[in-house]
Amino acid sequence: MTPRGGVAAGYAGVVLDLDGVVYRHDRALDGAADTVAELGRRGVGVAFVTNNATRTPCEVADRLRAMGVPADPPQVLTSASVAAEMIHVPARCLVIGERGVRAALDERGLDVVEDAASADVVVVAWDRRLTWDKLRRATLALAAGARFVATNSDPVYPSPEGPWPGNGATLAALTAATGRQPEVAGKPRAPLLTAAAERLPDGPLLMVGDSLATDVAGATALGWDCALVLTGVTSPSELDGAGPRPTYVLDDVTGLLAEGPA
Numbered sequence: 245m246t247p248r249g250g251v252a253a254g255y256a257g258v259v260l261d262l263d264g265v266v267y268r269h270d271r272a273l274d275g276a277a278d279t280v281a282e283l284g285r286r287g288v289g290v291a292f293v294t295n296n297a298t299r300t301p302c303e304v305a306d307r308l309r310a311m312g313v314p315a316d317p318p319q320v321l322t323s324a325s326v327a328a329e330m331i332h333v334p335a336r337c338l339v340i341g342e343r344g345v346r347a348a349l350d351e352r353g354l355d356v357v358e359d360a361a362s363a364d365v366v367v368v369a370w371d372r373r374l375t376w377d378k379l380r381r382a383t384l385a386l387a388a389g390a391r392f393v394a395t396n397s398d399p400v401y402p403s404p405e406g407p408w409p410g411n412g413a414t415l416a417a418l419t420a421a422t423g424r425q426p427e428v429a430g431k432p433r434a435p436l437l438t439a440a441a442e443r444l445p446d447g448p449l450l451m452v453g454d455s456l457a458t459d460v461a462g463a464t465a466l467g468w469d470c471a472l473v474l475t476g477v478t479s480p481s482e483l484d485g486a487g488p489r490p491t492y493v494l495d496d497v498t499g500l501l502a503e504g505p506a
């Protein structure tokens with residue numbers, strides 16, 4: 245049975261994944277804006293998390309507000325902002341990645357270098373301008389002992405035309421070349437989710453996501469409850485498989501507040 249007030253009623257805060265939960269590609273999902281606003285009115289804390297490292301938290305918050313979703317930059321955590329927090333200042337970072345991760349490193353006061361020999365850390369994020377030369381320099385730096393930090397390890401990005409190679413594909417190339425495994429900020433690893441928890445009130449938290457492999461697995465590993473929504477990458481037929489199971493399965497994010505059976 246769903247608790248009175250909906251699934252979200254028993255939680256101090258909810259951690260909302262973005263793509264496939266609040267929006268899909270460039271459009272807000274039906275009811276998502278009203279649901280986020282109502283959670284706030286009911287005193288349930290809200291944080292937004294995304295493994296996507298291409299945008300800054302400010303840009304993500306602006307995008308959410310443009311869709312009618314109430315969001316302030318401190319509520320938004322990206323795998324890039326959390327990866328930057330994992331690196332102690334000062335350090336010289338060789339970067340594969342786009343604007344979001346570069347801005348996060350700059351904001352933390354980390355130096356970005358182009359030369360493999362001077363790099364203390366190799367930071368790897370999704371990069372739609374990935375080249376062999378970037379892989380070459382990252383491989384040289386890792387072989388020389390630089391720390392290996394990644395924003396996220398998603399194997400694919402679900403584009404409107406189908407799967408594109410994600411940051412996990414880039415990491416696989418670097419791991420094949422070096423034998424090194426990265427420290428990963430994003431889901432299903434803990435850093436992104438624990439950083440979100442630090443922004444929320446004390447008490448039980450609910451992860452809300454559309455992916456079994458990242459959202460449900462990440463929440464389960466931390467002992468959190470998790471609501472899987474069916475507006476993203478997971479179809480109902482996949483729920484019968486092995487692996488982590490969500491606490492709740494909801495047709496969409498409005499199910500957080502709906503009365504009645506979950």
Ligand SMILES: [Mg+2]
Nearest residue numbers: 261263264454
């Ligand atoms: Mg998602």
